Amino acid sequence: MTKQDLFEQIKLKRSFLCVGLDTDIDKIPAGLKKLTDPVFEFNKRIIDATHDLCIAYKLNLAFYEKLGPAGLVSLEKTVHYIPGNIFLIADAKRGDIGNTSDMYASTFFEYYKFDAVTLSPYMGKDSVDPYLRYTGKWVILLALTSNKGSEDFQVLKTDRGYLYEEVLERSSKWGGSDQIMYVVGATKASSLTAIRKIVPENFLLIPGVGAQGGSLEEVTQYGINKSVGLIVNASRSIIYASGSMDFDNAARDKCLEMQSEMGALMDNFY
Amino acid sequence: MTKQDLFEQIKLKRSFLCVGLDTDIDKIPAGLKKLTDPVFEFNKRIIDATHDLCIAYKLNLAFYEKLGPAGLVSLEKTVHYIPGNIFLIADAKRGDIGNTSDMYASTFFEYYKFDAVTLSPYMGKDSVDPYLRYTGKWVILLALTSNKGSEDFQVLKTDRGYLYEEVLERSSKWGGSDQIMYVVGATKASSLTAIRKIVPENFLLIPGVGAQGGSLEEVTQYGINKSVGLIVNASRSIIYASGSMDFDNAARDKCLEMQSEMGALMDNFY
Numbered sequence: 001m002t003k004q005d006l007f008e009q010i011k012l013k014r015s016f017l018c019v020g021l022d023t024d025i026d027k028i029p030a031g032l033k034k035l036t037d038p039v040f041e042f043n044k045r046i047i048d049a050t051h052d053l054c055i056a057y058k059l060n061l062a063f064y065e066k067l068g069p070a071g072l073v074s075l076e077k078t079v080h081y082i083p084g085n086i087f088l089i090a091d092a093k094r095g096d097i098g099n100t101s102d103m104y105a106s107t108f109f110e111y112y113k114f115d116a117v118t119l120s121p122y123m124g125k126d127s128v129d130p131y132l133r134y135t136g137k138w139v140i141l142l143a144l145t146s147n148k149g150s151e152d153f154q155v156l157k158t159d160r161g162y163l164y165e166e167v168l169e170r171s172s173k174w175g176g177s178d179q180i181m182y183v184v185g186a187t188k189a190s191s192l193t194a195i196r197k198i199v200p201e202n203f204l205l206i207p208g209v210g211a212q213g214g215s216l217e218e219v220t221q222y223g224i225n226k227s228v229g230l231i232v233n234a235s236r237s238i239i240y241a242s243g244s245m246d247f248d249n250a251a252r253d254k255c256l257e258m259q260s261e262m263g264a265l266m267d268n269f270y
Numbered sequence: 271m272t273k274q275d276l277f278e279q280i281k282l283k284r285s286f287l288c289v290g291l292d293t294d295i296d297k298i299p300a301g302l303k304k305l306t307d308p309v310f311e312f313n314k315r316i317i318d319a320t321h322d323l324c325i326a327y328k329l330n331l332a333f334y335e336k337l338g339p340a341g342l343v344s345l346e347k348t349v350h351y352i353p354g355n356i357f358l359i360a361d362a363k364r365g366d367i368g369n370t371s372d373m374y375a376s377t378f379f380e381y382y383k384f385d386a387v388t389l390s391p392y393m394g395k396d397s398v399d400p401y402l403r404y405t406g407k408w409v410i411l412l413a414l415t416s417n418k419g420s421e422d423f424q425v426l427k428t429d430r431g432y433l434y435e436e437v438l439e440r441s442s443k444w445g446g447s448d449q450i451m452y453v454v455g456a457t458k459a460s461s462l463t464a465i466r467k468i469v470p471e472n473f474l475l476i477p478g479v480g481a482q483g484g485s486l487e488e489v490t491q492y493g494i495n496k497s498v499g500l501i502v503n504a505s506r507s508i509i510y511a512s513g514s515m516d517f518d519n520a521a522r523d524k525c526l527e528m529q530s531e532m533g534a535l536m537d538n539f540y
Contacts, residue, residue, distance in 0.1 A: 103332040122392045124424070154393075154394070158433070
């Protein structure tokens with residue numbers, strides 16, 4: 001999916017919402033557990049209920065790998081079920097040497113047909129390059145994450161600013177803003193002005209609205225650009241909005257709420 | 271496996287060799303491909319031929335995930351086949367927020383029964399903590415890697431030295447040297463003296479001897495400590511020592527060569 005395609009979808013749906021399908025077998029309603037593939041069934045119902053309100057789904061690999069080989073079957077079925085006009089993110093946070101990255105890139109982009117994969121920048125350019133060789137595919141690099149541990153290394157002072165600023169600065173030269181996005185936690189909204197000075201054109205994937213407490217209004221105010229440039233992810237607050245068999249309706253209500261707020265916020269800027 | 275157990279195995283086998291089972295379906299002999307699970311068959315023969323000469327096996331997840339769910343079946347069978355006195359490393363290079371790390375830790379330590387998992391430090395302490403809650407299990411943090419991209423961020427100057435030094439310094443306080451190891455590339459042997467000043471007691475996992483050109487002698491000279499403190503990994507140079515059906519014998523010869531060099535190097539220090 002191109003950057004323009006993504007922007008068109010955002011305008012069309014008046015939404016820059018990404019639903020995180022972090023589906024934990026231990027948290028889904030008991031009523032689904034007797035089915036052959038409860039994780040897929042849960043995802044299917046969430047997708048049916050939300051796909052017109054979001055522009056992306058993000059699948060956190062940990063939740064699928066936890067189940068061993070069977071989990072990857074649920075992942076594969078979920079990926080195939082998601083409509084083609086929706087941006088599909090593998091939240092894998094990989095990062096390895098070249099020949100290994102080649103393999104991960106092939107897995108995520110060719111085998112599973114994801115549009116994008118999240119990566120850690122720690123191993124540098126040659127760990128990211130193999131993913132950038134795919135036209136129309138995306139790399140989403142961790143920059144400033146939403147967790148407390150982001151304070152350990154990401155905000156260390158280097159010669160030229162914080163480490164995460166150096167990550168943005170350098171890596172934004174490895175590929176265009178039609179190939180590279182960055183993870184910036186919603187809990188770090190106050191840093192978005194500085195971040196936008198370094199990467200004005202890139203999309204940002206923003207977790208941390210919802211369960212982790214970030215503000216959608218602040219994120220939009222400081223992070224929006226002329227292509228919107230934001231994909232705001234919410235996982236637990238949507239998919240576990242209800243613990244009963246009406247979870248899909250509850251997820252839809254939660255998405256409607258966020259989509260309506262996003263539409264209004266976009267109106268302030270366009 | 272405890273640190274003492276590991277040291278005992280090293281002394282017993284006169285070896286600190288780790289064989290990297292980075293088994294690429296596209297590189298194994300044609301004669302195996304007609305079997306039901308060629309990757310497992312390849313691994314089985316490598317393990318049969320080398321398990322008395324090495325003290326660890328490292329499985330790079332990328333090579334298994336590439337094959338989708340079937341690849342994880344090969345992984346699972348391989349892990350079960352490896353004898354219990356051998357240290358088992360999941361080379362996964364994960365790193366994620368707490369609730370996700372919980373899940374990865376459970377996958378690698380409980381589901382697959384790995385002894386250790388490689389992690390990227392970028393997301394900080396709370397991304398590592400869930401793994402440290404397992405007694406007798408290990409975290410292997412990326413510090414200074416063997417690839418060219420290690421120059422991009424790992425050697426950035428911070429207030430208190432290079433970024434990788436700061437990673438060693440801080441993270442070595444998150445847990446003991448019986449829980450945390452570090453990845454240091456063999457191509458960076460000259461940095462080992464400085465690294466040993468910061469983490470004198472920790473084991474180091476050293477890739478990059480063999481295909482990537484690092485020197486075993488230099489690594490030992492600068493990196494060895496009183497428990498040896500080194501696990502030297504070689505993958506391609508061992509498992510693909512021959513491309514024909516005698517690959518297992520060729521792998522054994524290559525291991526014998528390394529084990530014999532290791533034994534001699536250890537004699538210089540004990």
